[in-house]
Amino acid sequence: MVVTTTISDSDQHLHSTFASRYVRTSLPRFKIPRGSMPKEAAYQIVNDELMLDGNPRLNLASFVTTWMEPECDKLIMDTINKNYVDMDEYPNRCVNMIAHLFHAPVGDDETAIGVSTVGSSEAIMLAGLAFKRKWQAKRKAQGKPYDKPNIVTGANVQVCWEKFARYFEVELKEVKLSEGYYVMDPTKAVKMVDENTICVAAILGSTLTGEFEDVKLLNELLTKKNRETGWDTPIHVDAASGGFIAPFLYPELEWDFRLPLVKSINVSGHKYGLVYAGVGWVVWRSKDDLPENLVFHINYLGSDQPTFTLNFSKGSSQIIAQYYQFIRLGFEGYKNIMENCMENARLLREGLSKTGRFEVLSKDVGVPLVAFSLKDSTRYTVFQISESLRRFGWIVPAYTMPPKAENVAVLRVVIREDFSHSLAERLLFDIEKVVKELDELPPRASVSTAHMTLDELHRGKDDGVHLKKSLDETRKEICSYWRRVSDKKTSSVC
Numbered sequence: 001m002v003v004t005t006t007i008s009d010s011d012q013h014l015h016s017t018f019a020s021r022y023v024r025t026s027l028p029r030f031k032i033p034r035g036s037m038p039k040e041a042a043y044q045i046v047n048d049e050l051m052l053d054g055n056p057r058l059n060l061a062s063f064v065t066t067w068m069e070p071e072c073d074k075l076i077m078d079t080i081n082k083n084y085v086d087m088d089e090y091p092n093r094c095v096n097m098i099a100h101l102f103h104a105p106v107g108d109d110e111t112a113i114g115v116s117t118v119g120s121s122e123a124i125m126l127a128g129l130a131f132k133r134k135w136q137a138k139r140k141a142q143g144k145p146y147d148k149p150n151i152v153t154g155a156n157v158q159v160c161w162e163k164f165a166r167y168f169e170v171e172l173k174e175v176k177l178s179e180g181y182y183v184m185d186p187t188k189a190v191k192m193v194d195e196n197t198i199c200v201a202a203i204l205g206s207t208l209t210g211e212f213e214d215v216k217l218l219n220e221l222l223t224k225k226n227r228e229t230g231w232d233t234p235i236h237v238d239a240a241s242g243g244f245i246a247p248f249l250y251p252e253l254e255w256d257f258r259l260p261l262v263k264s265i266n267v268s269g270h271k272y273g274l275v276y277a278g279v280g281w282v283v284w285r286s287k288d289d290l291p292e293n294l295v296f297h298i299n300y301l302g303s304d305q306p307t308f309t310l311n312f313s314k315g316s317s318q319i320i321a322q323y324y325q326f327i328r329l330g331f332e333g334y335k336n337i338m339e340n341c342m343e344n345a346r347l348l349r350e351g352l353s354k355t356g357r358f359e360v361l362s363k364d365v366g367v368p369l370v371a372f373s374l375k376d377s378t379r380y381t382v383f384q385i386s387e388s389l390r391r392f393g394w395i396v397p398a399y400t401m402p403p404k405a406e407n408v409a410v411l412r413v414v415i416r417e418d419f420s421h422s423l424a425e426r427l428l429f430d431i432e433k434v435v436k437e438l439d440e441l442p443p444r445a446s447v448s449t450a451h452m453t454l455d456e457l458h459r460g461k462d463d464g465v466h467l468k469k470s471l472d473e474t475r476k477e478i479c480s481y482w483r484r485v486s487d488k489k490t491s492s493v494c
């Protein structure tokens, strides 16, 4: 009797996923499999594959939130089955709070309006579209041609502006950068404005260096130009990353609706709004800034619902999570977190400067990130440092700067809430280790073929000639190689 019981028990144990047929063949990739599999096996298989992705917490390439409080995680799970279209309270409350934070004028006839989006990209599509329609309507009314709209930005804009321009057929006029100056120059921007300009887009927190563009000066110069020309070219502020930094750390800085020409602002809830990926916001100064014919009214869900988004259904947990963060942290809480991020950025910046190897390009004021380049890249490059850091689990992107500053290659570390003091110390330690290792490689080997320029590879040079090139020449060649292998705005920077 005892023996039979034991056998049937061990039979049961053989139902381990790893002993089953499900792990003996490769996984279906192209067709839905004919049969089903047990839920445990499906879970195990998917979960195992996910292990191969980098650890999001160590991904220093992204601004996007990777940690929230367990209570909020719970709220998110509790509402995972709730559709955004069935919810009208929370988005509005969040929009109100954000509009207030950005100093939207509230008078009798002035009320800011806004919507929640999937992120700043969708927010920017909507804001851009509103500008385009307003401009077109005005040109039509004046009997003037309205088929060549353009938008003026810095060459440092995030890829979503290029998408907007291409998808919605607006010419993107980029103000070129220069070495040592990595944001849009307001004077040059205003010079590029013409009667077909639907708006000038300024960035609060350049993706590349975290630097704030001078929106106040832009507002001044553009006001003057508008007065001289009779146009009314407006400003949009892309505050994807800086929208939740500036109000807490630099309340005196005027970049928002305090400036009359600023008609709309976008911000990513999933960046310093401290919510997981999937939420952004766009706020318009007043109802007049959002053409009524872009707003659809639906009533089949039970009440009149105005909608102006590219998508209809989507999850609602991110919006609930945003509301949670607003009431949980309050102004004080956000301020504390942002101060902490700045402190960790300072620690990292100082540690990097101390090595003597790096030049820090990011500014003290701006979004908490550290962008830095190698003072001497004749022996090895920032791309090699980035690759070597992966061995320790760190994801630190390296990229070249946009036009007219393209010979500068940098590494960038974004400081998020969950990047603690001790992680910053650990990263510094690992960077020093990597630099020391690269230093010790013989000069010839340290310039690996992967980092030689294509020309050099073709010429098959191995006489060390390229080592004698000037520092500047080498730097230019390395950067041009990397531009060829990675399209300028498709790097892992987001």
Ligand SMILES: *Cc1c(COP(=O)(O)O)cnc(C)c1O
Pocket: 063, 118, 119, 120, 121, 122, 158, 160, 203, 204, 205, 206, 207, 238, 239, 240, 241, 268, 280, 494
């Ligand atoms: C991240 C970012 C975007 C895109 O935002 P998503 O929320 O990722 O769609 C646009 N502009 C700037 C300046 C950004 O930093």
